[in-house]
Amino acid sequence: MGVWWWRLLFAALSGILFSAQPCASQKVPKYRFMQNARTAANISYYDYIVIGGGTAGCPLAATLSQNYSVLLLERGGSPYGNPNISNLAAFGAALSDTSPSSPAQRFISQDGVINSRARVLGGGSCLNAGFYTRASPQYVREAGWDGRAVNESYEWVEKLVAFEPPMKQWQSAVRDGLLEIGVLPNNGFTYDHIEGTKVGGTIFDHNGFRHTAADLLEYANPTRITVLLDATVHRILFRVKDGSKPMAHGVVFRDSLGRRHKAYLNHHPRNEIIVSAGALGSPQLLMLSGIGPSNHLKAHNIRLTLDQPLVGQGMSDNPMNAIFVPSPRDVEVSLIEVVGITSFGSYIEAASGENFAGGSPRDYGMxxxxxxxxxxxxxxxxxxxxxxxxxxxxxxxxxxxxxxxxILEKIMGPISTGHLELPSRDPNHNPLVTFNYFKETRDLERCVQGLTTVEKIIESKAFSPFRYPNMPISLLLNMTASAPVNLLPKHTNSSLSLQQFCRDTVMTIWHYHGGCQVRKVVDNDYKVLGVDALRVIDGSTFNDSPGTNPQATVMMLGRYMGVKILSQRLGAAPSA
Incomplete structure (x- = not known):
């Protein structure tokens, strides 16, 4: 089957779906196909079972439902009606909620850096700082994706969830500072990943209302999709016949009351289970289902399905380091809107303003x-x-x-990698993950170069209205590294090297990935190697974080692979 069939199907689906598109500024209502898992049948059957209603799972399930019955299982609740998710001014409130029902589940890597994973329909797009930007053409080529279909998938996403940010004074000063110090050219507003300085997209509309991957379920065929919330998958079920490869054929999940349910695939050789549980959840679930390093699984008394030592390997988190700049004048509340894409592999971004997180500046957002x-x-x-x-x-x-x-810098890649292990057989427990920040020297060099660039922006003429004239860079570094939050100082006393500053002040920017990587755990079609009827489609398959911020590409991948799966299936049997 040629690429022409895929593109023809893509165009047909796009035309059908776009024609019924809702106004992007309207709040998406609760879907009638969305229900709590407590109402689910004890046993049910579907053509596709998607595990994880996150940034990839929502567009994937919506696309597959155009032709087949789909069950989408999400361990969290609904994002709709939660102002801590929907309002830009409340950024940080959801991430600061550590209750068992929080849409963000906190975890601490073995490196000691505190992090969060999504536990809500829409995944990380419900919690992040909103920046929307595509992957580079080089990234697309190296991933082996069809460029035209990738662009069409991005456009499908953008019609519902992407907007041009307002660009007020602080963000404009950062942009102009980047240009002044030579991070060129000026690429203006664009979703594309281009070296130089640009204004990217945002998933916050002009009213400060967040749009998420859950909104992409508006594209779904409501007669063919079921979305179950508070449904935690404990294991994927396999069957083996006559020495053939294990074939996935069902899942076991529990509702919020702990009641056990099973969902099976309808009997058809092309039906599949697709894991989209994220960079922590997907390798964790494969291991809980018996796919992983045999010794590790045996230590947890997990029945072995397939000895696959690369599950959980290649874990990376892009390290972020930031410098706080106190301003002599008021600044707007803003999340990420501008990015400087440098030639040496560091990305420069910024956030600003008082009154983060529900009106209290002491919450201070990011x-x-x-x-x-x-x-x-x-x-x-x-x-x-x-x-x-x-x-x-x-x-x-x-x-x-x-x-x-x-003003922050985040390094490309990164090159440094780590691994993930199970702490127990309970899927509600966070896996143990090590990212090995700055293990590779090149990552540390990029951090230093990035911070040097940030220093130049702060000292630029364009940024001068937002800088106290009596605060040298050494003082700002000292403030950032040694205060609970940066207080206007009375004296300077800093001898920190930038290398040590990188190591001591490293934080996450929530762009972790890896664990089920292409050509290691899954093939180029995201099918899990060594078993049948099982794929992984999400950020766990990435070797590097795409673009400057990955959410656009994760949403794109869900749509892209949904269309590819349909094209392969319908192309093999056009009468379907």
Whole structure:
């Protein structure tokens, strides 16, 4: 079957779906096909079972439902009606919620960096800072994707969830500072990944309302899709006949009351189970289902389905380091809108403003200890006591201490990798993950180059309205590294090297990936090697984080692979 059939089907589906497209500025209502798993039958049957209603799972399930029956299983709840998810000004509130019902499940890597994973329909797109940007053409080529179909998939996503940001004074000053110091050319507003300085997209509309991957379920065929919330999958079921490869044929999941349910594939050789549970959840579920390093699985008394030592390997998290710049004037509340894509592999971004997270500047959004972003002590010292102390110290500060913003750098890749292991057989427990930040020297060099670029922006003429003239860079570094949040200082005393600053102040930007990588755990069609009727489609398959921020590409991949699966299936049997 040639590419022409795939593109023909893609165009047909796009035409059908776009014609019924809702207004993107409207709040998406609760879907009639969405229900709590407590209402699910004990046993049910579908053509496709998608595990994980996140950034990839929602567009994937919506696409597959155009022709086949689909069950989408999400371990979290609905994002709709939750202002901590929907409102830009409340960024950080969901991430700071550590209750069992929170849409964000906190975890701490073995490196000591505090992080979060999504537990809500729509996945990370319900929690992130909203930046929307595509992968580079080189990334697309290296992934082996069809360029035209990739672009059409991005466009399908963008019609519902992507917008041009407002670009007020702080973000404009960062942009102009980047251009002034030579991060060229000026690429203006674009979703494309192009070296230089650009204004990217955002999933927050002009009213500050967040649009998420869950909104892409608006494209679904409501007669062929079932979405179950609070449905935690415990194991994928396999059957083996006559020495053939294990074939996935069902899943076991539990509802919020702990009741056990099973869902099976209808009997057809092309029906499949697709795991889209994220970079932590997908390798974890494969291991819980018996696919992983045999010795590790045996240690947890997990019945072996396939000895696959590469499951859970190649885990990476893009390290973020930031410098806080107190401002002599008020600045707007903004998340990520501008990015400087440097020639040496560091990305420069910024966030600003008081009154983050529901009106309290002491929550301070992306860089608050309340959400785990504590950079004032080295990673291994970020204990619950340290978090509590930093939070208490913040509460004693004058509001003027919070006026300003952060300029951050994140390195491309990264090159450094780690691994993931099971702590237990309970899927609700966070896996143990090691990212090995800055293990590779080149990652550390890029961090230093990125911070040097940030320093130049702060000292630029374009940024001068937002900088106190008596604060040298050494003072800003000292403030960032040694205060609960940066307070206007009375003296300077900094001898930190940039290398040590990178190591001591490293935080996550929530772009972790790996664990089920292409050509290691899955093939180029995302089919799990060594078994049948099972794929993994999400960020766990990535070797590198795409673009400057991955959410656009993860949503694109869900749509792209949904169309490819349909084209392969319908192309093999056109009468279907």
């Amino acid at each position: 860089f608050s200890p309340k959400i785990g972003q504590l950079s004032t002590v080295p990673p291994k010292q970020r204990s619950p006591e340290a978090l509590a102390k930093a939070t208490k110290d913040m509460e004693s500060l004058d509001e003027a201490a919070f006026r300003g913003g952060f």
